[in-house]
Amino acid sequence: MIVANRKSLEEILNMLKPYKKVLLLGCNECVTVCAAGGEREVGVLASELKLSRAKDGQEIEIKEQTLERQCDHEYIDQVRPFVGDYEVILSIACGAGIQYVGEKYRTKIVLPGVNTTFLGVTLEQGVWSERCQGCGECVLHMTGGVCPIARCAKSLLNGPCGGSSNGKCEVDKDLDCGWQLIIDRLKELNQLDRYEEIIPVKDWTTSRDGGPRKRLREDLRL
Amino acid sequence: MKTKSNIERILESGGFVVTSECGPPRGADPEVIRKKGNLLKGVVDAVNVTDNQTSVVRMSSFSSCIILKEMGFDPILQMVCRDRNRIAIQSDILGAGALGINNILCLSGDHQKFGDHPKAKNVFDIDSIQLINTVKILRDDGKFLGGEEVKGKPVLFIGAAENPFADPFEIRAARLGKKVKAGCEFIQTQCIYNMEKFTKWMEMVRDRGLHERCAILAGVTPFKSVGMAKYMKNSVPGMDVPDGMIERMKGVAKEKQSEEGIKICVETIQKLREIPGVRGIHIMAIEWEEKVAEIAQSAGLLPRPQV
Structure with a gap:
């Protein structure tokens, strides 16, 4: 699988500073398996972001959505009906997914919420290792x-x-x-x-x- | 004789070779090289010039070789695969040939993590064994790796390093075999402290007949202090310093430790000379070049044959 690491909350908050309406996109494939960008991580990140912004008096609206894949356009198309309601997309798929979403919605800024690292395997719960x-x-x-x-x-x-x-x-x-x-x-x-x-x-x-x-x-x- | 290398000439005449090394400075002052060179005059047959060793940026091996060449030395150009791809490597080999550098030492290179630029991107387009073969193809076949013809072949005596103490031990002689097959003509080993293991490695080398196809120059480094001995044991990758050595250094008063280090080094050389297949000694006195003459003298390696 493609292994990724979520970026720090601080870095993500920094990228999101100018925005109030965010579409947060997870992916059901590799990043779900390596616990960086699946449905669970979408939920956790959304909560963390809302909490931090509320503390600073900077409310934020986040739409949480996890696609089957972000590397195939048919799934990316699923957010077309409402993508226009948001100022920015924060993707926590791998680097391929993040870019492909941007290619499909050319007027939208797509921000990376993870660092994509390597092709690897699960050694044990919570441990991944590069292979290819x-x-x-x-x-x-x-x-x-x-x-x-x-x-x-x-x-x-x-x-x-x-x-x-x-x-x-x-x-x-x-x-x-x-x-x-x-x-x-x-x-x-x-x-x-x-x-x-x-x-x-x-x-x-x-x-x-x-x-x-x-x-x-x-x-x-x- | 394939080349104009001083070490090749001595080896062909059946002689015992002495080499040492010169680490270039972290600046552009050529006097540092000349000063180190002066300490080695008449003491060695050739001088290695390290290539950004431990991945710390220094004056290039190539330019330092030229400074030593001007002083009358036969320099050994060390070249690592960490910083150059096959285009830059072949280009530098042609340059070395043009400027009368007669020897090259082909190395993988320390990982940049150890140096002063750990954030650098490494290259490793080819490995040390492929580098050996690259020099051979350029020299003997007059061909570039890309297959085109070389106009004016670079004539270099081809060397490499080998660490008899690294793991997996069982394939270390096989690895040397690959280097010899690739075209390696001389080997300088990692510093030898563990004589038992080195003797075992030499047996494996002789079993394969490699000592007859490639000259083994045994590497030694004198300890300046017990602190250095401990550092070499614990912090230098691939170094094998037996506890007995540390104990021996500990056993003498602090002000006598450097003397003891030299003594151990000289004794080591004497033992190494007795091992069948050892064709020379490579003395690496790290930032202690002034001691090379004394070590060579005490070990009975002087005078050196005239060039």
């Missing part, structure tokens, strides 16, 4: 199913640097060394000989470096 950077050319079959791009702090493709110690990364004592994980897994899979192969320089054109990406499936187009 969407580089566009997967090498997991060569690295024991553990991604060196996302999980090594230096994205090294040919093994651990000299800072790997007791399974941890030099960057942070609480961070697993990605290459330790790769080597452990290769051993479990009886594939340690794969480590001997030199992985050549990577073609980054499939990643962000090639410019903003677009995917096309002719067979699915109408």
Whole structure:
């Protein structure tokens, strides 16, 4: 899933300073799972905002709405009947959702209520961890199913640097060394000989470096 | 001989190599380099010049190499992958070739988190093993990574670093094997304090025959004090300082500690020289360059062969 963190109340209040009528939009997908921008978070944020503004004598009207997805226009269209009643949209979907809402309502200012961080998994209740950077050319079959791009702090493709110690990364004592994980897994899979192969320089054109990406499936187009 | 490198020449003649390093200053004063250089005259066969080590901004390795070259040294250009993509890297390698730099040390580079600009974006377009191979392709095949032909090949002796004490230990020799396969001709190791582990690593290196295809220069760093020893043990990533070493430093009076540090260093060198496959010593006296001559002298490494 796409993992996001809600921005601090202070930062959101600051962005909302000039406005009195706000449409607060949550999303039922990834940000719901990572507890940053789902229906529950919409409710909590709305209450916090109203309370703070009331304390400052700056009443605020907030319409709470959580869409099935903010990355598909058919769901974004659902707020069309009343979007005009509000001065500003505060979206707590991921960065893709926030932008897409803005693309659909071009005269509306859309403010981000979260910081979008990474593609990851739920480790346990309340803990999420990065797994993928969407580089566009997967090498997991060569690295024991553990991604060196996302999980090594230096994205090294040919093994651990000299800072790997007791399974941890030099960057942070609480961070697993990605290459330790790769080597452990290769051993479990009886594939340690794969480590001997030199992985050549990577073609980054499939990643962000090639410019903003677009995917096309002719067979699915109408 | 593939290059004009002094270390390659000594290695080919079967000699034992001595190198040291020079950390560039945090400013534009060339005298700092010249002063450090003067302390190493006649003591070493080549001088490493670090590349923004620990991710702290310093005078570039490249320009410091040129200053040392003008003084008659054979500098080793250290190059990290943290700050340059393959375009900048290849461009600097061509420049090094043009200006008569004969050696390059290919490194991944410390993470910027440790330095004075932790908010910087890192590059890591290629890794150290791919960098080794890049230099080799430019030099031996006369090709850029993009496939085009190089007009005027850069002729550099190719080195890299290896940390025998980092984890996972079991693949450390395999990792060196990848470096050798990529084109690495000499290795300078992380500072050696844990002789037992280093000896084990060298066994693994010899089992693979890597010592015959790549010269291993063993790294040493003298302790100035017990405080430094503790700092190296606890705060420097990938450093392995056995408790016995700390105890030994603790055991002498404060004013005698630097002397003891030098003594340990000299003894370490003597032990390292006995290990089959060790072809030289790399003395890293961090901000203590004035002691390199004394260490080399006491360890019986002087005089150096004439250039």
